[in-house]
Amino acid sequence: MRKLKTVSTFLAASMLAGVVAGCSQSASPANTQSGDKASSQKEPVTLTFWFPGADKVNDEYFTNVAKEFEKLNPNVKIETTVLPANSADVDTKLNAAKLSGTFPDVFSAYLIFMGTRATKGEFAPLDDYIGNWNEKDDLFESALNIGKVKNKTYGLGFYPAPEILTYRKDFFAEAGLDPEKPPATWEELAQYAEKLTKRDGSGNVTRAGLDIPGTNASVFFEPFMRQNGSKIIDEDKEAPAFSDAKSVEAFDYLVGLANKKINIPFNYQKKDEFPFINGKSAMSFLQTTMISNMIANNPDLKDKLGFVPVLKRENKVAFNGYRLFTIGAGSKHKNEAWEFIKFMMSKDQMWKRYKDMKIPVVRKSLEQQFMGEDPKFNGVLLDYVKNGKGKPIISWASLYDKYIQLAYEEAISGKKPSAQALKDAQDGLEKEIKTLTK
Amino acid sequence: METTKYRSAVSAVMLILSLVMLIPFGLMVLTSLKTMGEIQAPQFVFIPQHLSLDNYFQAMQRGNWAQYFGNSLFITAVTVVVSLLINSVAGYSFARLRFKGRDLLFLISLIGLMIPPQVTMIPVFLILKHIPFAGGNDWTGQGGLGWINSYMGLIAPYVAGSFGVFLFRQFYLNFPKDLDDAAKMDGLSTVKTYWQIYVPLSKPIFATLVALKATQSWNEYTWPLIVTNSDAMKTVQLALTLFRDETQVQWNLLMSATTLIVLPLTIIFLLAQKYFIEGIVTTGIKG
Numbered sequence: 104m105r106k107l108k109t110v111s112t113f114l115a116a117s118m119l120a121g122v123v124a125g126c127s128q129s130a131s132p133a134n135t136q137s138g139d140k141a142s143s144q145k146e147p148v149t150l151t152f153w154f155p156g157a158d159k160v161n162d163e164y165f166t167n168v169a170k171e172f173e174k175l176n177p178n179v180k181i182e183t184t185v186l187p188a189n190s191a192d193v194d195t196k197l198n199a200a201k202l203s204g205t206f207p208d209v210f211s212a213y214l215i216f217m218g219t220r221a222t223k224g225e226f227a228p229l230d231d232y233i234g235n236w237n238e239k240d241d242l243f244e245s246a247l248n249i250g251k252v253k254n255k256t257y258g259l260g261f262y263p264a265p266e267i268l269t270y271r272k273d274f275f276a277e278a279g280l281d282p283e284k285p286p287a288t289w290e291e292l293a294q295y296a297e298k299l300t301k302r303d304g305s306g307n308v309t310r311a312g313l314d315i316p317g318t319n320a321s322v323f324f325e326p327f328m329r330q331n332g333s334k335i336i337d338e339d340k341e342a343p344a345f346s347d348a349k350s351v352e353a354f355d356y357l358v359g360l361a362n363k364k365i366n367i368p369f370n371y372q373k374k375d376e377f378p379f380i381n382g383k384s385a386m387s388f389l390q391t392t393m394i395s396n397m398i399a400n401n402p403d404l405k406d407k408l409g410f411v412p413v414l415k416r417e418n419k420v421a422f423n424g425y426r427l428f429t430i431g432a433g434s435k436h437k438n439e440a441w442e443f444i445k446f447m448m449s450k451d452q453m454w455k456r457y458k459d460m461k462i463p464v465v466r467k468s469l470e471q472q473f474m475g476e477d478p479k480f481n482g483v484l485l486d487y488v489k490n491g492k493g494k495p496i497i498s499w500a501s502l503y504d505k506y507i508q509l510a511y512e513e514a515i516s517g518k519k520p521s522a523q524a525l526k527d528a529q530d531g532l533e534k535e536i537k538t539l540t541k
Numbered sequence: 542m543e544t545t546k547y548r549s550a551v552s553a554v555m556l557i558l559s560l561v562m563l564i565p566f567g568l569m570v571l572t573s574l575k576t577m578g579e580i581q582a583p584q585f586v587f588i589p590q591h592l593s594l595d596n597y598f599q600a601m602q603r604g605n606w607a608q609y610f611g612n613s614l615f616i617t618a619v620t621v622v623v624s625l626l627i628n629s630v631a632g633y634s635f636a637r638l639r640f641k642g643r644d645l646l647f648l649i650s651l652i653g654l655m656i657p658p659q660v661t662m663i664p665v666f667l668i669l670k671h672i673p674f675a676g677g678n679d680w681t682g683q684g685g686l687g688w689i690n691s692y693m694g695l696i697a698p699y700v701a702g703s704f705g706v707f708l709f710r711q712f713y714l715n716f717p718k719d720l721d722d723a724a725k726m727d728g729l730s731t732v733k734t735y736w737q738i739y740v741p742l743s744k745p746i747f748a749t750l751v752a753l754k755a756t757q758s759w760n761e762y763t764w765p766l767i768v769t770n771s772d773a774m775k776t777v778q779l780a781l782t783l784f785r786d787e788t789q790v791q792w793n794l795l796m797s798a799t800t801l802i803v804l805p806l807t808i809i810f811l812l813a814q815k816y817f818i819e820g821i822v823t824t825g826i827k828g
Binding site for chain 2: 162184188192396
């Protein structure tokens with residue numbers, strides 16, 4: 104009797120299982136018919152997406168946007184990794200990833216990686232994808248061109264990071280200057296800086312007229328060299344070109360200002376140690392995130408900050424760093440990675456990034472809307488983005504940086520005249536490049 | 542009388558030095574209570590205007606700190622326990638057992654002390670990536686990630702280490718030979734002698750290594766940075782980068798999180814302090 108009960112239970116269970124299996128089989132085709140036919144046919148794909156972390160809003164945006172993409176593309180799963188913000192740490196991680204074959208499919212790269220990594224073939228060329236993309240003409244030229252290395256495009260600029268000349272309106276008024284009339288030329292900048300400088304009884308600067316850094320300052324002085332007409336690097340010939348008269352003149356201008364003691368020297372790499380951030384300077388070149396952090400930390404400053412359009416000189420050019428979307432050269436899912444990048448470059452996502460994180464837009468069709476949000480600030484911002492140039496994209500970028508920084512430090516500290524410092528630096532760099540290419 | 546005077550002078554100097562050593566710790570705690578406005582004020586603000594624990598709450602709301610603390614605690618605990626076992630057995634063998642090639646093997650293990658970890662980092666990484674049958678790898682160690690982005694990857698490189706072996710060996714050299722003879726006469730095997738005689742007598746050196754290994758594992762930054770890819774595997778040290786972006790360090794939040802991170806190590810050190818000092822002193826004496 105007991106045996107019979109066991110057999111009948113087993114049979115009943117088997118039949119139930121059969122019915123369930125039958126139901127699920129019949130449900131499948133129905134789903135295919137009603138659902139997205141293409142996506143159900145596609146094989147499941149896992150994309151790895153790495154991006155440098157910043158604040159909570161930034162990290163949440165990039166994590167959530169991956170989920171949004173997954174919803175639209177059910178066959179794609181995105182594994183996001185938040186990297187440290189420090190580019191040296193990112194470099195260490197990328198080296199390990201390269202060795203282990205875990206290089207990300209999509210990577211939000213700092214501009215410096217175009218020189219150090221794209222030139223070594225670590226990113227996939229995007230030209231074919233961009234060529235077939237019907238929205239490419241809507242992008243700013245700077246966003247399209249910033250990722251070009253030797254006529255191939257390895258990255259698409261999505262996150263412009265200009266350094267905007269910012270000033271304190273209240274300090275202008277205190278010094279008898281019109282707070283609504285910022286300097287427009289080098290000459291005016293020098294005059295204003297002198298007027299704005301405050302010193303104590305012993306002549307020590309208590310409030311700088313202009314932030315002029317002492318070290319790690321290439322991002323600060325390169326725009327002055329370019330504005331004055333220097334190429335700095337001949338990117339076509341891949342040769343240094345910074346010991347020319349134009350660069351010397353730009354260096355002399357900055358050294359002259361520093362000699363007049365209108366600044367408090369500081370390290371340009373330590374962004375939160377700028378005298379301007381601590382209220383000890385009247386003018387400074389700041390990134391947009393630095394400006395928004397300043398206002399967030401001290402809301403009283405909101406109406407006290409003014410922004411200077413790109414200074415007029417021989418060339419209209421400012422510093423504008425970029426972050427770019429890249430695809431790993433070894434990625435097995437390049438098409439899906441490109442779809443994800445296209446999604447990230449869509450108007451909706453670009454506008455969301457502006458609203459959430461104040462990242463400037465890089466689409467022409469969003470320009471008016473962007474200007475309408477904050478005409479004064481965004482107008483200046485676009486001026487810097489459109490006329491901006493980042494660090495030179497060369498395979499020996501870090502070597503170049505070492506020598507040009509040395510030249511600046513020697514000149515600003517009075518160790519060598521500008522011309523000599525620049526000539527010695529260029530000679531030294533050329534020698535090292537020759538050794539590298541031997 | 543002279544001795545008392547001398548002792549008082551020494552104590553006074555030690556007290557001053559101790560206070561000087563506490564300054565960074567004190568500044569860390571004070572900064573953790575300030576607002577960013579106070580930190581960036583033109584004039585240095587020593588004591589914050591309003592004492593509040595807001596920064597601590599805000600810091601712990603960024604990211605999944607329960608997970609980060611859990612990871613660090615687990616990794617540190619396993620590393621310490623396993624490394625104590627391996628190091629003490631190896632140290633005992635090198636000090637008390639006689640076998641062919643013993644001194645040569647010990648010399649080879651000492652070479653590990655002389656190679657900076659930065660040199661071995663990439664080779665170790667590649668070995669862990671090619672562990673057979675782990676993380677999707679086949680038997681040749683190909684096809685998957687091995688121990689990358691796993692607890693094993695974070696623990697394995699730290700469980701051995703020649704420094705611990707050296708420390709135990711030096712400690713066990715102090716023991717009189719009569720102890721081994723007595724154990725032999727009582728019929729104890731080598732393993733039992735180690736377990737029942739040596740281990741109970743090794744509290745100072747165990748405590749020393751607990752403190753050293755726990756500090757090393759808890760504070761490690763570069764290795765977890767390289768070997769982990771996901772938020773779920775992050776350790777507390779890696780998580781501190783949450784408060785630093787390209788342009789700003791949120792010092793108030795960073796110092797709050799750092800204060801909390803320092804606490805477990807402080808507790809371990811205080812508990813092991815007595816034995817720790819004893820252990821360091823006695824490893825230098827050869828019996």
